[in-house]
Each structure stands twice: as structure tokens, then as C-alpha cells.
Amino acid sequence: MHIVITDSGLGGLSVCAHLIHLLKNYSVPENSDQISFNIKISYINAVPSNDKGYNKMSGMKEQIKTFEKIISNSVRLLSPDNIFVACGTLSVLLDNLALRADKSFKINGIVNIGIQLLVKKLKTNPGAKAIIMATPTTINNKTFHKELLNNGISENQIVEQSCPNLANEISNDPVGVVVGKQIKHWVKNSLKKFNGTTKDHLIIFLGCTHYGYHENIFKMAFINEGFQKITVLNPNYTAAEKLKNYVLDNQIKNLVFKNRFLIKFLSPYEIPENEIITLNKLITPISPETSKALKNPKIVPELLND
Missing domain, CATH: 3.40.50.1860 (Rossmann fold)
Structure with missing residues (x-):
């Protein structure tokens, strides 16, 4: 199972951290690549660049085009089962995405x-x-x-x-x-x-x-x-609870729960050091595993491919 959590920045890491905190009651998180992991959680920073957030874009047309591009590339690169948009700004754009017609994955917003x-x-x-x-x-x-x-x-x-x-x-x-x-x-x-x-x-x-x-x-x-x-x-708490229930229901249904999962942080650009310092301070008490993923990001410029 592969869950993608995405946000227009790092606020959604709160949902990710709370989800991992809840899952720790059932599994032992790791941050190393192993093919035995049956639960993967990828957090995707859906901002195209450090100086071009969605609230600074020219309008909804540019916002939709940018978000749709990142979601499309996320699906192509990661093949997720479930995408959760942990972002109010991006959630209100979901109904405008052509990708909603793709039934190969679930996509919902906060x-x-x-x-x-x-x-x-x-x-x-x-x-x-x-x-x-x-x-x-x-x-x-x-x-x-x-x-x-x-x-x-x-x-x-x-x-x-x-x-x-x-x-x-x-x-x-x-x-x-x-x-x-x-x-x-x-x-x-x-x-x-x-x-x-x-x-x-x-x-x-x-x-x-x-x-x-x-x-x-x-x-x-x-x-x-x-x-x-x-x-x-x-709503961050409720979102994490719903995602936890989705994971557990799916694992019990398929009888493949292996008590471990992999956490990755992906971004199209390098996150400024000050943001990493700030977010680590905020999320470490909830989930040290999420902090570790943030401090070891995978930079994926391909998220912006046309």
C-alpha cells in the first residue's frame, strides 16, 4: 500500500506526523529502503518553487494547472493507492482536476x-x-x-x-x-x-x-x-484518524500487515534551512520519524515535468 499526503508547503506534515503517531500502535516505523515494507507514506511538497506559492499565483487557472501537473507526475512516479490532499488551499481545487476521472487511485481532500x-x-x-x-x-x-x-x-x-x-x-x-x-x-x-x-x-x-x-x-x-x-x-487530527482507519482496514482485508512502513519526503526544490528547523521543532514531539524524513528529503524536479 502506498499513501501520498500532499500540501502546498509543509503544513500537511502535521497530518503525516499524527498518522504515523497513530500507526505506531500497530507497527514499527523505519526510514531505510527495504522491499519488505508493505506500507509506504510519501509526503509531497506540492509548491513548484520556494518563491511561488499558490496564494501568490495569478489566479485559479494557474493554480489548477500547477497542482494537476504535480499530481499527475506523482501518480506516474509513485503509483499511489491513495492521495490525500492535506491542504485547504489545494482541496478546494480538486473538483476542477481532470485527474478525478482516473480510478486507479483514490484522491480526497481535507x-x-x-x-x-x-x-x-x-x-x-x-x-x-x-x-x-x-x-x-x-x-x-x-x-x-x-x-x-x-x-x-x-x-x-x-x-x-x-x-x-x-x-x-x-x-x-x-x-x-x-x-x-x-x-x-x-x-x-x-x-x-x-x-x-x-x-x-x-x-x-x-x-x-x-x-x-x-x-x-x-x-x-x-x-x-x-x-x-x-x-x-x-481537522488535522480527524484526517490522520481517517487515514489510519483506511490503512488498517485495507491491511486486515488483504491479510498482509507486516508491522512496518516507510516514510519519504519529496519536494521539487530544496526546502530552506529555516523552514526545516522550524518544522522539526513543531513535529518532532509528535513523530520523530516524520522529522527524520524531512531532514533527509528526496529532491524530485520531475514533479514539475509537463
Whole structure:
């Protein structure tokens, strides 16, 4: 079995790390090439270059073309059974990919998981209000807004806040000082759109996988604004749980579980040292194996082949 986890950067490593942490209850991870491994996890950084992220592209047409190219090359090079898009920005592009018609592999995104979490929580707490913190691409796409309304959630229960460049700042701030200030800034901005009081139950949805690394800072920022009843929804955990169940169900079904798996980190370009330092600090407590893979990347420029 070969699972690919991909993101427009390194935020999705959180999903990868949590998945490996869960699988350790069932298997012993390794980072060396051995043909006996029956579970392979490849993390693919789907950004074309260090200075050309998706939120800096000219528009959706360029985003779709770039992402489709990387997914197509990933399928050609790796032959995965399952591709999981651990990225809000890229998940909202999935319906536009021609590759969705290819039945040789499964491909799903984290946005659908997030929508399910939000709908369930808001229906369980009809008096609550949701604040969705996400990237400009995710917010501008309106996927969350449309799906929540389609599921019977009231318009006045939804606040959406775009956080430009926050994901990049999270990847480049090992201490977290700059990130803390930026999160407070975007929290204050979100509350300018908020039609309620500090007595309301707030459901804070982290709509970018990077944001999950600092969910406590988000929560404290809202507490410092006077809110006490706060629920933070981090879909990274649920995504990892679903992938774990997929792995275990498949292995039990095929009776080939060998208690070991291989982890690889692939990128079309070399990751800057500062990002590696920052992400290792964030993911090592969850999964040292994921950190080791990040520190020993496989640079694959062929991911960008036309």
C-alpha cells in the first residue's frame, strides 16, 4: 500500500506526523529502503518553487494547472493507492482536476472533513457561531460558506477570516513570536465581522493545516478578547484518524500487515534551512520519524515535468 499526503508547503506534515503517531500502535516505523515494507507514506511538497506559492499565483487557472501537473507526475512516479490532499488551499481545487476521472487511485481532500466537523458541531450547538480562519484562496473559493448554508447552517452563524501569508510565517518562525502577533492581528480582524457578544459559544475552525501547529495561540487570542466558551476544531487530527482507519482496514482485508512502513519526503526544490528547523521543532514531539524524513528529503524536479 502506498499513501501520498500532499500540501502546498509543509503544513500537511502535521497530518503525516499524527498518522504515523497513530500507526505506531500497530507497527514499527523505519526510514531505510527495504522491499519488505508493505506500507509506504510519501509526503509531497506540492509548491513548484520556494518563491511561488499558490496564494501568490495569478489566479485559479494557474493554480489548477500547477497542482494537476504535480499530481499527475506523482501518480506516474509513485503509483499511489491513495492521495490525500492535506491542504485547504489545494482541496478546494480538486473538483476542477481532470485527474478525478482516473480510478486507479483514490484522491480526497481535507476540506470535506472540515465541513463535516463544522456542520456536526454547529448542529449540536445551534446557538454557537463559527469563525473560519483560512488562506485567501480557501476563503475566496467560498466552499465552506456554500456547504455550510447547503447543510442548513444559518448565515449569521458564519464568519470567515482570510489570513494572508500566515502559513508562510508559521513555517519560518521557530520561536513563534512573529506568528503570535500575526494570529492576534487576524483574530481581531475576524471579530470586526462578528455579530454577537463575548458570551457566545465560539467555534474556531483552523482551515489551513499550518494553523494546527499553533492552535493554542489561536485559542488564547480569543480568550484574551474576552471569550470563555471556545471550541477549536483542528481537522488535522480527524484526517490522520481517517487515514489510519483506511490503512488498517485495507491491511486486515488483504491479510498482509507486516508491522512496518516507510516514510519519504519529496519536494521539487530544496526546502530552506529555516523552514526545516522550524518544522522539526513543531513535529518532532509528535513523530520523530516524520522529522527524520524531512531532514533527509528526496529532491524530485520531475514533479514539475509537463
